[in-house]
Amino acid sequence: MKEKTGACVCGNVTYSITGEYTGVVSCHCKSCQRYHGNYNPMIVANVEDVALKGDISWFASSESAERGFCAACGSALFKRQTAGPKLLVLIPWRQVV
Ligand SMILES: [Zn+2]
Numbered sequence: 001m002k003e004k005t006g007a008c009v010c011g012n013v014t015y016s017i018t019g020e021y022t023g024v025v026s027c028h029c030k031s032c033q034r035y036h037g038n039y040n041p042m043i044v045a046n047v048e049d050v051a052l053k054g055d056i057s058w059f060a061s062s063e064s065a066e067r068g069f070c071a072a073c074g075s076a077l078f079k080r081q082t083a084g085p086k087l088l089v090l091i092p093w094r095q096v097v
Pocket residue numbers: 008009010011012013070071072073074075
């Protein structure tokens with residue numbers, strides 16, 4: 001699969017996925033609705049296949065997951081499980097052109 005790259009709106013945080021990732025899936029859970037104001041489209045990749053750069057703040061949004069956002073501009077970027085399979089969930093369309 002083609003390498004996928006992206007960034008937050010201010011450019012502080014960038015990511016690059018070099019391994020496999022899913023097609024776009026949409027989570028309609030209450031947590032995502034509250035966080036994003038709507039359902040949450042995302043792609044899923046293995047943590048070890050994703051390189052992160054920049055200053056990312058993480059907070060626990062439930063007992064099993066945490067969400068990452070740019071510490072400078074607040075863009076919501078990532079969600080990952082804190083237990084179980086280590087997957088990183090990414091908002092897919094913040095692509096670096
Ligand atoms: Zn930013």
